Amino acid sequence: MLLEFKNISKSFGEKEVLKNVSFTVESGKAFGLLGRNGAGKTTSIRILMNVFAQNEGEILLDGKPIDYKKTLIGYLPEERGLYPKKIILEQLVYFAELKGMSYKDAVASVDYWLDRLGMTEYRNKRLDTLSKGNQQKIQLITALAHDPDIVILDEPFSGLDPVNAMLLKDVVRETIEKDKIVLFSSHQMSYIEEFCDSIAIINKGKVALFGDLKEIKRTYPRDKLVVSTTETQRLKDEYSDKCSDLPDGSLLLKLEGGESKKGVMSELVEKFDIDEIKVYEPSLNDIFVEYAGDGV
């Protein structure tokens, strides 16, 4: 399956929230929708779920406008919340039924997921008797129990301990393997880096960057060197304006416009006692800061 956002624009009153947003998401691969707070991620998600109507553009599934009667969407909202005073099984079954499941199927599916996430013992408890992390897991079931075609996970890892995060990672991997369209939205770049094959960065309602994550990293300007030396202070004095400290004690040296990597490297080796020089691999964090920051 291929989900396409095609030139989506959306305004609330005078405020233009999305401007000509386009990107595609392939099934069987995880997609990361990134952006700073207020960039337009949630609005994009809500348009995808037919909560808001876009002003312009369309959303296509396999080339045809998405049919909400046939396409099931699972959603884990960033603002978590269910009925705190109601029995867990009852509300999970209710949400699955609202998505079109029969009562019997809903109970079976909810029981499967409760078991899968190790929550069966809470089946007949009230939601507000659970810890926050466990409530998160219950919330996740509402996104998955009805076997959706498209799964939207907004900040799925926030508030989970490492063991639960691991469990969630496994579940997400399984979901991707089942050839679902999985759309992530997160500020925790490490998770996006781990899961997502492609990303889109939205900045102020526009797509600032979209593409295959590996490809983005590969084509990202490799113009920084990581230098380990015994003469840190001397090197810093000499290259003061383009040199910065890295947490592990080595230095990051930014190359100027015309400088060649080879030239600078040999210059460094000649002048200083060098232990190691390597090209700096950009992290998603660097890419995010560059594209989602105000510098763009």
Next chain:
Amino acid sequence: MKQFSKILKFELKGYFKNKVFIGITLFLVVLIAVGTFIPSLISMIKPDGSDSTPGTDPTTPTADKTMLILSKDESITSVVKEYFTAAFPSYNVRIFDTGVDELKEEVMSGNADCGFVIDSSTSFTYYVNNLSLYDTNAASAGALMQEVYRINEMIKNGLTPEEAAEIMSVSITSNTETLGKNQITNFIYTYVMILALYTVILMYGQMVATNVATEKSSRAMELLVTSADPVSMMFGKVVSSCLAGLMQLTAIFGSAIIFYNINKASFEGNQILDSIFNIPPQLLVFMLVFFILGFLIYAFLYGAIGSMASKLEDINTLVLPVTFLFLIAFFIVIFSMGSSNVDNILMKVASYVPFTSPMAMFTRIAMGSVAWYEIMISIIILIGSVIGVGILCAKIYRAGVLLYGNSPKFSSVVKALLKKS
């Protein structure tokens, strides 16, 4: 439709699991049971109560209170005492001839409860320490003195005391035949029904608003709004609350009818209860129709309001406009009922306006005269309005639920609505 029934079921289940809801219903049923069974129980405890029939009770007073009489015209003293003793059975009536100041002293000190100083047969002063709200002694004494005066005058004019007494105590027999509606008995059950309508709508309206606002503040809304369409959502919530309300009323009135019939013998001759439990069946049908429609139209408004609240605390202020609208309808009806002209112009208009017609038209049917086509027109307008208001409120609901912020503004919701359409 499928979603609607799922939502209806879920919401209804919520009511039946709500301890407060069940508690209030049970409490009221028990209260009615106690109220209706008490007279029977009392007569069971006192099986030898055959000689203490209700009629004999007032004639065996305790006479533990003291009333002093000081008459300046000695010729009427004995007559006055005789009359006062008969008219105030709960008082020990005593002639007091020491003086006015001493009489005041006696009353002030509490030795006597009250006192009359009779200046002449046409003038007296009533002395009492603290005048109670229900103290009618002065008025009764006035009537007595009038009688004493009249009899005295008649005797002076040559009648024997017996003849005079006969003239004074003549009784007139009368009979009233109601050809239209009896507003005295109708008033009571109409009043009870209007009050039930009023209480139930306000209570459930608040419940619907709170229900929606709770979903919004707990953020369950985020999921709901992406899972179900707002019209199903709104109608599911409101219809379920209506059903819950009807079931509650059925439980309360049903148990009242059952208990009343079990204990019918103990309530013989009670006009109020007779009126309440002998409502004409067709009126009950109209009650049901106007109850359901009136309930729905207000519950929709309350639901829409709940969706505009960001916090539960906001609800109390937000519901005020709707509550006022409802109060206006209520007071128009109650005042018209009080004035006994329920077919006045205001009521005629109110019985077609959707927000006031449930109470106004019902009252006119019960107590006034309305043609059947007028009732039909009112019901049709009301049904149309219920559907219209329902759909409008569903739209407000959808626009409102995703607006978070400090002060939800009605204008911003209207704007969001206009943008949508």
